[in-house]
Amino acid sequence: MGLDFTVVPGYFDMLLIGMVWTIAITIGAGLLSFFGGIIFAVIALYGHWVIRLPFRLFAWLFMGTPLLLQLFLIYFGLIQIGIDLPAFVAGVIGLGLHFAVYNSELIQASILSVDKGQYEGARTLGLSRGQTLRRIVIPQAVQAVVPPMGNNMIALLKDSALVSVIGVAELTLSAQQAISRTYRPFEFYLAAAACYYVINLCLEAVLRRLERRIAAQR
């Protein structure tokens, strides 16, 4: 069986809908990983050790095991204890939590990388602890954290393909549906890869703009 790419345009709308879902999942999980990352980082840096310890364990488990395994746990595991989440929600939560842990590590490192003298200086000038964090430490930490966090978002976009395995109808699953009707895996997976590549280029362009804007604010 040779290759025949003329079948692909017939399923263009299917791939397009898949693309929209992939983008929706990436944005949803991206936001969750962003805010989750901030919360985790605050707990890790300033929390009481009783809360900090289980979080450390959780982070350790999430960074040391494959995302796919975590998705299976969240999707099938929660059904077992009576929480029947739709696959889409389970996928967003799984992706979001996974990358929240990685983002939290980045945020912790960037906050700690702000010179201690800055903190002491602000406190000496009479700023409260909260003010120091909000006005002095965080603005500097943000600059350091944006480029690596952007890389995490790009990784998140690509890893969103994994949620097709638990049955979320995104781009990869759309390609699979087209394949089950046409028996042309090479053509449709290649088409899906091209779609991911295009979304990736757009995301990279957005991130570069964001980096430039933050650098210019200084």
Add this chain to the structure above:
Amino acid sequence: MLRVYPFFLQAALVTVQLSVLTCLLGLACGAVGASMRLSRLAPLRWIAAAYVSLFRGTPALIQVFILYFGGPQIGINLDAFTAGTIALGVNIGAYMTETIRGAILSVDRGQTEAARTLGMSKWQTMRKVILPQAARMMIRPLGVNINALIKGTALLAPISVIELTQTAQRFIGSTYKPFEMFLMAGVLYMIFIYIVGQGINWLDRRARIS
């Protein structure tokens, strides 16, 4: 529960095999890719840049699917283990290309100039001056790549390679004990990653001393 242990241990061995083979293939692709990216010939540079951009710009899972499911259409018939290893190796090779290139470029330019002034050929300069220094600097970042590729072997579960994640998935279905199965596979992954991490730390320390 006791009945599943042997299956998990066997699956862990498959994960180790997959990781080793993927790593070797990735290092080979990375070395070739990095030398092409640093080549004087523009077409070689373009090919390597396209390789890095395309393989890093698309999901590894799709690359696995293209080779395994799409391969037979272009006359490549491979079993799941082989197809998966090749796809993951070439994929991580794209990341390793950038790691190796970065380490070589981070060696001070003055070193090249000095070696060339002393009459060494370009090849000698690379082999005797640049690479020994770059090799030390690439151990840690390559360790990050290797950590990612170990977890990446889970991507072969969807094409039914009997590795750890696939085994966990299978037993979640048959035992209805998702948390236990997750922990069993998870702990085995973490032990493996821990051992590899210690090995990389050891290499890194040794490289710093010499």
